Amino acid sequence: MLSLSYLFEAEKIFWNEIYKKDSAHWIDKTISNLTKYTCKKYGPFKNVLEVGCAAGVDTFYLAQYTSNQVIGIDIVLKAIELAKKNLAEQPEEIQKKVILEIGNVENLKYNNNYFDFVYSLSVLHSTDINKSFKEIRRVLTNDGKTVIYSYINEEEHKRIYSEKDFIDVSSKYFKILNSSTKEVSSDAGGDKHTAFILELQAK
Numbered sequence: 001m002l003s004l005s006y007l008f009e010a011e012k013i014f015w016n017e018i019y020k021k022d023s024a025h026w027i028d029k030t031i032s033n034l035t036k037y038t039c040k041k042y043g044p045f046k047n048v049l050e051v052g053c054a055a056g057v058d059t060f061y062l063a064q065y066t067s068n069q070v071i072g073i074d075i076v077l078k079a080i081e082l083a084k085k086n087l088a089e090q091p092e093e094i095q096k097k098v099i100l101e102i103g104n105v106e107n108l109k110y111n112n113n114y115f116d117f118v119y120s121l122s123v124l125h126s127t128d129i130n131k132s133f134k135e136i137r138r139v140l141t142n143d144g145k146t147v148i149y150s151y152i153n154e155e156e157h158k159r160i161y162s163e164k165d166f167i168d169v170s171s172k173y174f175k176i177l178n179s180s181t182k183e184v185s186s187d188a189g190g191d192k193h194t195a196f197i198l199e200l201q202a203k
Contacts, residue, residue, distance in 0.1 A: 031061045038147045039065040045117045051105045052123035056083030063097045073103025106131040110139045118146040125150040129169050137173035140202045148198045174200035
């Protein structure tokens, strides 16, 4: 059986290769419609963690709805370097709110109950979701919320999670406010996926 540490290192290698060969995955500067929906429905926020910030486009949008701090993390150094470059082009008020750094959702370095909101696009399906949901709950405040967009029945990352898997694991730590499934005919890299969106509140 492959160790989780091995899988995490393999994931970093996978995305480093993606970023080298397929720039659409990380230089697309289109703000996600889900990000806009999320900010309108759940904002304003005080402290936000974005898991999988990539080039920072959605991070900067989240910052517009955040009063104190947005921390964007990614497992790939190249993504963080690009996000920091993009941050330097943002208004000063956004720059003051945003921190961008390498991070692993399975082992977050942040204090318990710090964030009132956690947001993640296209990340958790390539992690150990038992660890990831547990860590997200740990860093959330007791009334905190999270919106998670993941792929289901996905073979590309050597993990295949179903909708039921996500519901069963997230339900250990969260109340499910809403869930939906969406067929994505073509993502930023031109790939087809089935997306599963969870809107959750800490138990």
